[in-house]
Amino acid sequence: MLFGASAVRAGVSPRAAAAWGYMVALPLPALLAPLADTVLTSGLHVVSGVTLMWLAADLYAAPAVAEGAVPTAVR
Known part of the structure; x- marks a missing residue:
């Protein structure tokens, strides 16, 4: 949750x-x-997996930050 x-x-x-x-x-x-x-717990596993794939796709598509640069918020 902290992440x-x-x-x-x-x-x-x-x-x-x-x-x-x-x-x-x-x-x-x-x-x-x-x-x-x-069905609720099975659906929750599907939602969790989709959330992980969505977050990974968003972060993969985000622009790269140069080494040593201070990252700014991506919007």
Whole structure:
């Protein structure tokens, strides 16, 4: 959650929804692990995977920062 919070605060993801999804969707499988396998938990695994792919695609497409430069927010 700390990585997601820092990504949201720093604005490093071009789409804030990806960073928010990372912060919210990924801790939920750990919290819901004691529950039985249902459509809800299966759907949550799909949402978590999509969030990871979305965040990776956003960060891969972001412009590179020169070594030693101070990065600015990508919007």
